[in-house]
Amino acid sequence: MIDTLHAENLTYTRGSRKLIDDLNVTLYPGEMVALIGPNGAGKSTLLRLLTGFLPADSGECRLGQQALTEWDRAKLAQRRAVMRQQNVMTFSQPAEDVVAMGRAPWPSLHSASIVQQVMAMTGCDELAKRDYRQLSGGEQQRVQLARVLSQLWQDDAPQGWLFLDEPTSALDLYWQQQTLRLLHKLTRQPRLSVCAVVHDLNLASLWADRILLLHQGKLVAQGTPQEVMTEDVLTRWYQADVQVTRNEENGRPHIQLRQ
Ligand SMILES: Nc1ncnc2c1ncn2[C@@H]1O[C@H](COP(=O)(O)OP(=O)(O)O)[C@@H](O)[C@H]1O
Numbered sequence: 001m002i003d004t005l006h007a008e009n010l011t012y013t014r015g016s017r018k019l020i021d022d023l024n025v026t027l028y029p030g031e032m033v034a035l036i037g038p039n040g041a042g043k044s045t046l047l048r049l050l051t052g053f054l055p056a057d058s059g060e061c062r063l064g065q066q067a068l069t070e071w072d073r074a075k076l077a078q079r080r081a082v083m084r085q086q087n088v089m090t091f092s093q094p095a096e097d098v099v100a101m102g103r104a105p106w107p108s109l110h111s112a113s114i115v116q117q118v119m120a121m122t123g124c125d126e127l128a129k130r131d132y133r134q135l136s137g138g139e140q141q142r143v144q145l146a147r148v149l150s151q152l153w154q155d156d157a158p159q160g161w162l163f164l165d166e167p168t169s170a171l172d173l174y175w176q177q178q179t180l181r182l183l184h185k186l187t188r189q190p191r192l193s194v195c196a197v198v199h200d201l202n203l204a205s206l207w208a209d210r211i212l213l214l215h216q217g218k219l220v221a222q223g224t225p226q227e228v229m230t231e232d233v234l235t236r237w238y239q240a241d242v243q244v245t246r247n248e249e250n251g252r253p254h255i256q257l258r259q
């Protein structure tokens with residue numbers, strides 16, 4: 001069983017700007033949550049606060065009964081993994097070693113077979129021996145996804161909290177679909193929860209259970225895709241001229257720009 005994540009009155013200020021402004025949110029076990037919002041809304045900052053990489057100026061994040069700041073770092077690394085937007089490697093390393101880095105919190109526990117398994121799931125097996133730095137942006141993203149899945153692997157599946165910052169931004173159509181299908185399937189188990197910053201509103205609409213819309217450091221809308229992805233809400237917060245229709249197959253909103 002995994003814990004609920006609560007953030008209360010989170011505020012993060014830099015200079016005179018409140019990048020995150022008195023924000024409250026709860027993330028529930030087994031959910032797939034998409035965090036959306038215009039450029040500079042504070043999505044990456046919020047993800048860093050929710051994962052304990054940045055200390056809030058005020059407010060608190062609790063995972064289960066304990067504040068993130070009180071968690072033992074090694075235990076926390078077994079419970080939650082984070083895929084950042086940029087993952088720069090400074091030295092040459094085969095892709096499989098990058099994935100194996102995910103196993104650091106679990107000394108000796110069947111790491112080789114887990115690494116192999118997640119690389120197969122994420123379509124990385126052909127990249128195993130290649131130098132990570134020479135991979136394309138999309139290939140690197142898949143290797144990073146394999147790394148964070150291997151970090152959370154216990155028994156026969158990933159368990160805990162997975163935070164991803166724009167995990168599909170460099171992926172082609174096929175890999176966008178494969179990646180979101182995989183994450184969605186893994187959250188149905190339901191020992192894995194996913195919170196991902198997703199730029200493409202249609203991907204968020206198709207796969208998220210719940211959408212959080214951030215604007216200038218505040219959560220301005222949250223709910224199911226049907227509740228959040230409306231023309232009124234999107235036009236108001238993105239200032240874009242959009243048309244929202246219903247996907248006939250699944251009833252989910254389909255967002256298009258007007259010409
Ligand atoms: N350390 C910092 N100091 C000052 N401004 C920052 C810092 N980090 C981010 N920002 C600014 O805060 C805003 C939110 O950034 P970010 O969370 O990266 O937005 P998003 O991921 O939604 O595009 C942006 O305007 C960014 O320029």
Ligand SMILES: [Mg+2]
Pocket residue numbers: 043044045085165
């Ligand atoms: Mg960002």
